[in-house]
Amino acid sequence: MPRSFVPTSSMSRRRFLAATGAVSLGAALAACSGDSDSGGSSASAKPVSQADIDKAMKTPTQLTFWTWVPNIQHEVALFEKKYPAIKVKIVNAGQGVAHYTKLRTALKAGTGAPDLAQIEYQAIPTFTITGSLLNLAPYGASALKDQFVDWTWGQVSGPGGEVWAIPQDTGPMGLLYRKDIFDKHGIQVPGTWDQFAAAARKLHKADPRVYLTNLAANEPAAWHGLLWQAGAKPYATSGKSTLSISVDDAVSKKLGEYWGGLAKEGVISTDPDFADAWYAGFNKGKYATWLTAAWGPAFLSGSAKSTAGTWRAAPLPQWDASKPASGNWGGSTTAVIRSTKNPIAASQFAQFLNSDPASAKMFATNQFSFPATKALLTDASFTSDAPSFYGGQKVNQIFADISDTVSTSFQWPPFLDQAATDWTETVGKSLADKSDTVAALGTWQSRLTTYAKNQGFTVKGA
Amino acid sequence: MAKFATALEQGVSPPTAAYTKRPRRAHTPRRWSGAAGPWFVAPFLILFLLLFLAPLGYAAYLSLFQQRLIGGTVFVGLDNYVTALKDPLLLHGVGRVALFFVIQVPLMLLLALLFALALDSGLLRMARVIRLGIFVPYAVPSVVATLMWGYLYGPDFGPFAQLSRKLDLPAPHFLSESWMLGSLANIVTWEFVGYNMIILYAALRTIPQDLYEAAAMDGAGSWRIAWSIKLPALRPALLLTLLFSVIGSFQLFNEPSLLMKIAPDVISSSYTANLYAYSLAFTGNQVNYAATVSFLLGLVIVIASYVVLLTANRRRAT
Numbered sequence: 001m002p003r004s005f006v007p008t009s010s011m012s013r014r015r016f017l018a019a020t021g022a023v024s025l026g027a028a029l030a031a032c033s034g035d036s037d038s039g040g041s042s043a044s045a046k047p048v049s050q051a052d053i054d055k056a057m058k059t060p061t062q063l064t065f066w067t068w069v070p071n072i073q074h075e076v077a078l079f080e081k082k083y084p085a086i087k088v089k090i091v092n093a094g095q096g097v098a099h100y101t102k103l104r105t106a107l108k109a110g111t112g113a114p115d116l117a118q119i120e121y122q123a124i125p126t127f128t129i130t131g132s133l134l135n136l137a138p139y140g141a142s143a144l145k146d147q148f149v150d151w152t153w154g155q156v157s158g159p160g161g162e163v164w165a166i167p168q169d170t171g172p173m174g175l176l177y178r179k180d181i182f183d184k185h186g187i188q189v190p191g192t193w194d195q196f197a198a199a200a201r202k203l204h205k206a207d208p209r210v211y212l213t214n215l216a217a218n219e220p221a222a223w224h225g226l227l228w229q230a231g232a233k234p235y236a237t238s239g240k241s242t243l244s245i246s247v248d249d250a251v252s253k254k255l256g257e258y259w260g261g262l263a264k265e266g267v268i269s270t271d272p273d274f275a276d277a278w279y280a281g282f283n284k285g286k287y288a289t290w291l292t293a294a295w296g297p298a299f300l301s302g303s304a305k306s307t308a309g310t311w312r313a314a315p316l317p318q319w320d321a322s323k324p325a326s327g328n329w330g331g332s333t334t335a336v337i338r339s340t341k342n343p344i345a346a347s348q349f350a351q352f353l354n355s356d357p358a359s360a361k362m363f364a365t366n367q368f369s370f371p372a373t374k375a376l377l378t379d380a381s382f383t384s385d386a387p388s389f390y391g392g393q394k395v396n397q398i399f400a401d402i403s404d405t406v407s408t409s410f411q412w413p414p415f416l417d418q419a420a421t422d423w424t425e426t427v428g429k430s431l432a433d434k435s436d437t438v439a440a441l442g443t444w445q446s447r448l449t450t451y452a453k454n455q456g457f458t459v460k461g462a
Numbered sequence: 463m464a465k466f467a468t469a470l471e472q473g474v475s476p477p478t479a480a481y482t483k484r485p486r487r488a489h490t491p492r493r494w495s496g497a498a499g500p501w502f503v504a505p506f507l508i509l510f511l512l513l514f515l516a517p518l519g520y521a522a523y524l525s526l527f528q529q530r531l532i533g534g535t536v537f538v539g540l541d542n543y544v545t546a547l548k549d550p551l552l553l554h555g556v557g558r559v560a561l562f563f564v565i566q567v568p569l570m571l572l573l574a575l576l577f578a579l580a581l582d583s584g585l586l587r588m589a590r591v592i593r594l595g596i597f598v599p600y601a602v603p604s605v606v607a608t609l610m611w612g613y614l615y616g617p618d619f620g621p622f623a624q625l626s627r628k629l630d631l632p633a634p635h636f637l638s639e640s641w642m643l644g645s646l647a648n649i650v651t652w653e654f655v656g657y658n659m660i661i662l663y664a665a666l667r668t669i670p671q672d673l674y675e676a677a678a679m680d681g682a683g684s685w686r687i688a689w690s691i692k693l694p695a696l697r698p699a700l701l702l703t704l705l706f707s708v709i710g711s712f713q714l715f716n717e718p719s720l721l722m723k724i725a726p727d728v729i730s731s732s733y734t735a736n737l738y739a740y741s742l743a744f745t746g747n748q749v750n751y752a753a754t755v756s757f758l759l760g761l762v763i764v765i766a767s768y769v770v771l772l773t774a775n776r777r778r779a780t
Contacts, residue, residue, distance in 0.1 A: 101744065129531055130531070217726055217727050218723070218726035218727075240532070241532040241533075270727075271618075272723060272724055272725070272726050275723060275724045276612075276613055276616065276619070276724075277616050277617070277618050277619055277620075277724065280618065280619045281618065284619075286618070414531060415531065415747065417745040417746070417747075418745060418746055418747070421731050421741065421745050421746075424726050425730045425731065428726060428727065429726075429727045429730075431727075432726070432727030433639075433727055451746070454530070454748075455530045455531040455532060455747070456530035456531060456532030456533035457531070457532055
């Protein structure tokens, strides 16, 4: 698979960290400015008439779009060809942290914010709590619902039928494994987490230099994906200011015992990911699998070239083999910033960019993003791709099937950055230190509860 | 120096010359000089106001409020300060950099002093090359330096780990909890020894040669000269480097924030006080509390600097 994916996917993970690290002062400051009651959330807002839309799309307009997606000008050109009056200025304001920090600052300053911005799924609630995103429902976005994979639509919509953003790419989680290492040690592809744990012990015993997998102690995004797969509901908001946090409930504890146990036994590694030693680990065969997302296959083929041909893909091991499930890690959306002076043109652009068949397909073929539209996930030209890095396996098909098993109801907290930082300092640390992960879950829970209360939320179920 | 000596021999005392001119100056209208003064000071004052006092005042103002995601902003007076003084994360962060200061700074300044004295002794061959070599790390941006050391420290594929594995020794875990502060101190020392050495070396070069000659006539050896002439003469320069080091240590940020990525289990977001302030503002949305923490950190630095100055001056008096 082409290298051009690499930037996209390295961002795929930064995506999370971004949202993690980034949500900066602007958030708080915007909140203080008093307009924090949710951004145009009045789903009762009247739909904009087709006549108004037609008029706006013929009026010469310039839109500013902050995005980190490389070469996105090709997709934008399709839009500009269809609507010659609208010009889109693409600004790369950095990836992840840099992008969100600049966006926050501009929002707080009241000038300089773009009309549209790339926003990751998990960051949406962090931006809607400050009223920074425009509800796209009155601009015809609700009609797109059926074109997108159900769980992605769940991620971008609000409880009152609001549509906060249009999905662009996704990251349903699966398992990439080294077939040669599995064959050498007679390990079957694990279908359940129990089999996975047994394989971890067996492999590390047979070859102490190799670990079945690396669960990065600095990757809250992967943990959230695994929580998502296990059917956890760590966060739930009701109304605007009531929040329930249960990151140490029974499901989470099951995960904590499982991974904490394996880490303590020393049969998995917990090296920080996307760091030099981690890349070297893949190239030198330290890790026999990677629990990753749909953007992972293309990313790995660019980062672990020396292992080409030895990798294969499979679904994640399951807690209940009769009910296959997965979670999501990464992927992003296009959102309209509420302060835009051209809401109609901006919302039409966001919709076109991600739902126009030609544009959506271009993301899959040019940027190697994993699609969010149902049409593409069943498009033979997409699913039949058989890269040699994976021994000619139809990797896209495997992840397209996984995408169907992602639960639709997972929610993110309105302060993702804090949740992620606290995870790394509690749960992640316990994995790395081989200390009590279940106890660390309790610390994570109490740190988040304290933070939420300090921020004025009413916390339930703590 | 030589010029000054000849002037003395000729009996022309420059200070006297200055005095004789002074009365004439007094005749020039006082108003003129009084009006010119502020113009000279203005560029500095304006920048000082805009870039230093205004942000400082704004931060002080911010530190008196609390902003919440729900409920907006409220005036809380000194509540943030009360919280901060009892905040274990902040106290640990300050404690950690204080420990860092106490161990790293003396080592670094001692090394810088040794290098400066060795270079000044004139006994080294290729002194210029050595001087440049010691100074070069300072020219490497601290981000680059930290990334480089981070690789060297690597427990799997770093050269130290590989070497010890070849020799069948346990690999040193430079990035573990117990070693981290030492590993950080090593990076900072590597970066700043050359810088401090240059300051001390420059100060040594200003000592008049006559003193050495006189000392040699009196029978003093190299060690005695270093101890009785060079060291006392270096005191102001040493004090300067010490003050810079106080500020540098307490504001420790770049190195830990970069190593955080490869040792997230050891370096938390509150590892140093400065890192804590940053995390509060940029990940925790707690701008006001971050302002409070920064203010208190500034206060700690002022106090530490003052203590350093005070002890140095008291020593001199005795």
